[in-house]
Amino acid sequence: MSGTTSSRSAVVVGAGIGGLTAALALSRTGWQVTVLERAPELGEVGAGLSIWPRAWRILTDLGVADRLVDGTRPAIQAGLRRPDGRWLAKVRADAAAHTPVMVHRARLHEALVGALAARDGVEVRTGVTVSGLADLDGIDPGGPADLVVAADGIRSRIRNELHQREDVRHAGYTAYRGVTAQPVPGEASSTGGETWGTGVRFGYVPLVDGRTYWFATANRPAGETGGDHHADVTALVGHWHEPIPQLLAATPPSAVIRGDICDLRLPLKRFDHGRVVLLGDAAHATTPNLGQGACAAIEDAAVLAAQLAGHARIESALVAYDRIRRPATQRLVRASRLVGVLGQLQNGAAVTARDAALACVGAVAGLLAR
Numbered sequence: 001m002s003g004t005t006s007s008r009s010a011v012v013v014g015a016g017i018g019g020l021t022a023a024l025a026l027s028r029t030g031w032q033v034t035v036l037e038r039a040p041e042l043g044e045v046g047a048g049l050s051i052w053p054r055a056w057r058i059l060t061d062l063g064v065a066d067r068l069v070d071g072t073r074p075a076i077q078a079g080l081r082r083p084d085g086r087w088l089a090k091v092r093a094d095a096a097a098h099t100p101v102m103v104h105r106a107r108l109h110e111a112l113v114g115a116l117a118a119r120d121g122v123e124v125r126t127g128v129t130v131s132g133l134a135d136l137d138g139i140d141p142g143g144p145a146d147l148v149v150a151a152d153g154i155r156s157r158i159r160n161e162l163h164q165r166e167d168v169r170h171a172g173y174t175a176y177r178g179v180t181a182q183p184v185p186g187e188a189s190s191t192g193g194e195t196w197g198t199g200v201r202f203g204y205v206p207l208v209d210g211r212t213y214w215f216a217t218a219n220r221p222a223g224e225t226g227g228d229h230h231a232d233v234t235a236l237v238g239h240w241h242e243p244i245p246q247l248l249a250a251t252p253p254s255a256v257i258r259g260d261i262c263d264l265r266l267p268l269k270r271f272d273h274g275r276v277v278l279l280g281d282a283a284h285a286t287t288p289n290l291g292q293g294a295c296a297a298i299e300d301a302a303v304l305a306a307q308l309a310g311h312a313r314i315e316s317a318l319v320a321y322d323r324i325r326r327p328a329t330q331r332l333v334r335a336s337r338l339v340g341v342l343g344q345l346q347n348g349a350a351v352t353a354r355d356a357a358l359a360c361v362g363a364v365a366g367l368l369a370r
């Protein structure tokens with residue numbers, strides 16, 4: 001390992017939101033960083049992303065938030081509804097400290113790439129697939145990097161090499177996602193939240209750019225990804241309350257994407273392995289029911305950089321990172337999984353009981369808020 005902080009070098013595998021944030025946070029604390037990405041070009045597809053306050057503060061400190069939002073965000077009426085439109089629980093989502101900032105995933109990715117491009121000492125190499133840790137030995141003519149950050153996503157090859165297993169679990173449902181082509185006036189821009197039916201959910205929320213992001217989930221087997229996604233969603237929820245039909249009509253069919261929902265089957269016993277550390281989905285991929293996977297990756301990056309800055313030995317910093325981030329992220333994976341189980345209930349009696357319980361909780365919360 002090389003000596004002073006200013007001469008330390010890191011290889012980050014994966015240029016997703018986690019890897020790019022880690023590269024930025026490390027660079028800002030004096031590291032030389034090489035990012036390796038298998039895709040031929042940097043970029044992200046996808047739809048909306050909720051960035052919760054802690055992660056937003058980190059993006060603000062890193063100079064990324066300013067690239068995404070200017071001005072204030074309007075307040076919206078959010079909550080949970082039934083397919084006929086009856087509210088089960090309402091929250092007034094003021095644009096304050098407790099609500100997420102809704103951005104387009106591609107815009108966040110671009111903002112991170114832009115912030116990294118403005119820094120010296122960072123190199124991003126695309127079209128490089130890392131099959132395992134041995135591939136990294138020849139990456140830098142100066143010798144092996146002091147630190148390897150595995151941010152290579154849910155199917156992380158580095159995690160599988162270190163833990164000798166493939167831990168990805170299919171959650172039993174699929175998610176469709178879309179963004180309207182233009183801002184949709186009326187209820188679609190002043191409300192948000194989720195609607196829970198029987199084995200099917202729909203959620204929507206305005207993005208900071210005025211368009212509306214929506215998603216739908218349905219119980220489906222793994223690997224069933226073909227077909228006309230827009231038509232599938234319309235068949236599932238096109239008859240639900242407004243503005244759902246309006247949002248579907250405002251979304252070009254080609255803009256609807258679909259993917260199996262998965263998480264990590266078993267919690268990992270550690271995120272640190274000597275000078276190698278797991279970050280983001282590679283460490284703790286979660287189902288998206290709480291909308292916090294990318295936020296957790298952003299927080300990982302900030303904690304990692306802070307611990308490395310505060311410890312003389314890299315290994316000690318990685319142990320400290322593991323102690324801070326593993327329990328928090330594994331709680332998130334478990335909580336999100338539970339929300340998914342409740343949201344995807346398929347049995348009519350169980351759905352009725354769930355909705356009655358949610359309405360009670362909503363009424364109590366409403367009274368307390370008043």
Ligand SMILES: Cc1cc2nc3c(=O)[nH]c(=O)nc-3n(C[C@H](O)[C@H](O)[C@H](O)COP(=O)(O)OP(=O)(O)OC[C@H]3O[C@@H](n4cnc5c(N)ncnc54)[C@H](O)[C@@H]3O)c2cc1C
Nearest residue numbers: 014016017018038050130153280281288291292293294295
């Ligand atoms: C439907 C859905 C909705 C979601 N909504 C939200 C939300 O609202 N808010 C939120 O916070 N999170 C959300 N998430 C979670 C979020 O998308 C992920 O947690 C986040 O993208 C993880 O980022 P990452 O950088 O760790 O991994 P990834 O985004 O998977 O990035 C990994 C990168 O590594 C590269 N790579 C992989 N293997 C290799 C290799 N062998 N060599 C080189 N490069 C490699 C990949 O090409 C990729 O660029 C959602 C997820 C889903 C599925």
